[in-house]
Amino acid sequence: MRPGDFAIVGAAESDEIGTVPDTTSMGLLLNAAGNALEDAGLTAADIDGITTGYFEVSDVSRQLGIFPKWADNTVVGGCSWMFQLRNAIAALNAGYCETVLITYGESGKSTRRLGQSGGGGKGSMGQQFDMLYAAAAPPALFGLPIVRYMREYGLTEEQLASGPVAQREWATMNPRATLQEPTTIQEVLDSPMIAWPLRRAMCCLVSDAGGAIIVTSADRAKDFPKPPVYVLGSGGGLEAGIMSPAGVREPLRPEFIRTSGEAAFSAAGISHDDVDHLMIYDAFAHNPIFGLEGLGFVDYGDAASFISEGNTRPGGRLPMNTNGGGMSYAHTGAYGMLCMLESVRQVRGEAAAQVDDIDVAVCHGWGGFWSACSTLVFAPERPS
């Protein structure tokens, strides 16, 4: 397989995101899947491979009227759909199918995931040993390494607040973003304490949304209505148990991030200087810090100043989380699909806060509380 042998040819969100009452996770999924098919000019009959997460994949395919010969139900938390894209490319490369639909929907806010399955069930590792201490609250589990990082590298609460401020600048340009008013470091620091040192404005939103992506071979990709988004490379890695952040071996230098990033950059044949646009899944304000370092964009300990100096804000040299991110745009619970869809919009040139001249875009997502991550490299042109 060479970089760009496979491409995204259809991509869409649900009609509405944010607060979508009286629609289940499945309803959001079906709406987004239909929109992605329309975006690609396809119908269900054209799809012979399907993936989903938090649902039985057959419940999804049957409702869509798809009778696939390949399916994947990988669930590793929020970046499951990024893993599924990677798996889909492997399946396409093996000849198991020709056109794969990746489906996602989550009523994180309104119908509270009615009908979904998920981690943390009775007798699971997380249910026995982790969740009760934190009331299963994501900030109280995901936030655990921050205080250690603060002491090791001198990260301040003001620096931690600068990421949400920079991302809000992007969101002011995005009419679909949930929060569009500019904010300040002081406002972030004045927001209610959730799990010290994380305050509410350092936490993601709780939203409803669906998303879907269609991927096929590059040889066919030019036949679709929208410009192809070529996948140059991908990576992934697992580290801790899904609800068990103590399982990260080196919490300040997590190996699985490095593993995933190196695999993706190496497969794509790119270096950090080639990257024009970056998405790093921001469930909480510290996630992009750990991502920038783990992926090698900056040295360990330098990411917070990289962000607070303005490098990732509009006009900065590495535009990051340009939809506003999970903290300003929308965050359902499993944000990986929405994260990828912003990369796709940017590479296509149809984003709300469009970055100029993107040749290479990188998207990095997390699963669980550092149980998994995945890295994808996208481009508007197929390398010759």
Place this chain on the structure above:
Amino acid sequence: MGGLGTVSVVANPFVPVPTPETQPYWDGIADRRLRITRCVDCADAFFPPGPFCPHCSSQNIEWFEASGDATLYSYVIHQRPLKNWDTEGPRSVAIVELAEGPRLVSSVVGCDQTPEALRLDMALKATFVPFDETTVLCFEPAEGAKR
């Protein structure tokens, strides 16, 4: 079986449900002892406890009573903990490093729940704390530990 006219009691989903593989840990906690597993072949202790050594892939493991000595690796101070504890108010959620090596998620009790009182690397001692109708593992500052 539930049916019309019966009162259904919804169990607290946060009360840990032991499995056959973890039952000795929970029997230990009920007995106010910290029992975990280590590998007979490579001698590494590991957590969560179980029948398979994550360090050397051996299935030759044994249960032992850990010292209960530990240090505070990192933490947050959660403003809205569950209401099933015997104390109210903000509560630490911590990564604790056992003297035997493994790290685990727990809570540090017996001191102010403030950044000033919760010092990284402080010495801790295991303690056993009521949670709902059961008992769970927490830690307290070693200097104030009840012997």
